Amino acid sequence: MPPRSSSSSVPLTQVEKDDAVRRRRKRRAELAVIRHADVEMLKNEGNDYFKKGQYVDAVVKYEEAIILGGENSHILSNLAAAQLKLERYAEVIGSATTALLYDPKNIKARYRRAMARKQRKQYTAALADFRFLHKLNPSLVDVKQELEALKQRLRDAGVDSEEEFGSDVEYPNPDDPPHEYFSDSDTSDCLHLGNGTPCRFYNRGKCKKGDKCRFSHAPDDMSIRDELGRNVCIFFLVSGCLNGEDECVYSHSLEFLPPGWWRSEEQREICE
Numbered sequence: 001m002p003p004r005s006s007s008s009s010v011p012l013t014q015v016e017k018d019d020a021v022r023r024r025r026k027r028r029a030e031l032a033v034i035r036h037a038d039v040e041m042l043k044n045e046g047n048d049y050f051k052k053g054q055y056v057d058a059v060v061k062y063e064e065a066i067i068l069g070g071e072n073s074h075i076l077s078n079l080a081a082a083q084l085k086l087e088r089y090a091e092v093i094g095s096a097t098t099a100l101l102y103d104p105k106n107i108k109a110r111y112r113r114a115m116a117r118k119q120r121k122q123y124t125a126a127l128a129d130f131r132f133l134h135k136l137n138p139s140l141v142d143v144k145q146e147l148e149a150l151k152q153r154l155r156d157a158g159v160d161s162e163e164e165f166g167s168d169v170e171y172p173n174p175d176d177p178p179h180e181y182f183s184d185s186d187t188s189d190c191l192h193l194g195n196g197t198p199c200r201f202y203n204r205g206k207c208k209k210g211d212k213c214r215f216s217h218a219p220d221d222m223s224i225r226d227e228l229g230r231n232v233c234i235f236f237l238v239s240g241c242l243n244g245e246d247e248c249v250y251s252h253s254l255e256f257l258p259p260g261w262w263r264s265e266e267q268r269e270i271c272e
Contacts, residue, residue: 017256021256024227025227039075042065042068043075043078045061046060046078046082047078050078050085055085056086062076062078062079071098071101073102076095077099077109079095084112084115084116090116093116096110096112096113097113100113101172103178104174105136105174115146123153124159124169125169126146127151130143132173132174136174190217190225191218192217194216198220198222198231199213201213201215202230203230203231203249204251205228222235224237224257226251226253226256227256232251232262234250236250237254237262
């Protein structure tokens with residue numbers, strides 16, 4: 001006998017609830033394998049365009065890979081390289097900084113950010129990056145040359161090139177722990193934006209229209225995604241939802257939420 005749907009009006013047993021979570025986790029894992037292969041294909045297409053000097057096309061492919069697979073230090077660093085060739089220095093700084101969040105020791109990303117900062121005449125910030133690069137790998141000749149040239153430029157301008165700079169230009173520090181990318185959902189419903197209004201039936205496990213539904217099934221900033229893919233009201237989790245469970249478009253159930261701040265009363269008070 002097939003398992004009952006979580007959208008059934010008859011309450012599920014604990015065994016059925018656990019089975020629903022297991023089935024969703026299995027499906028997410030299967031989709032993650034497929035998505036990883038697609039991301040690698042897009043990244044490789046971007047690399048091929050880069051080698052041919054087609055930097056605009058390379059940027060497009062790297063951005064598609066990031067949209068599909070999430071933020072990845074290596075792909076973001078490649079994106080920064082293509083943007084650097086196009087002299088989009090502000091974009092380079094953004095891409096490289098995000099790459100460094102996920103791998104603070106990514107030498108290529110820090111080098112590309114340093115070069116973009118130098119081009120934008122952010123000399124002290126560029127110097128901070130070159131210092132870190134020299135510390136990480138003293139054998140890099142280009143880095144040593146850039147470092148000495150920047151020190152001389154700053155000395156000529158009457159700036160002490162040996163002073164310590166603020167954490168804002170050094171961020172992220174190579175010794176910082178890397179961020180971990182977390183995806184709210186890996187299934188097709190996370191891409192179903194509809195008209196942008198959350199579907200109250202989907203968030204209660206009762207929508208039967210799938211991608212034909214005119215409302216959104218996707219994660220958003222006003223909710224936390226649970227292990228069944230439902231969006232749980234963030235106001236309900238923090239201090240109480242003024243709309244109440246019957247009127248709110250989001251779920252008001254903690255049952256399938258993974259561990260997080262919402263499980264701690266102390267952490268919830270901090271978030272208020």
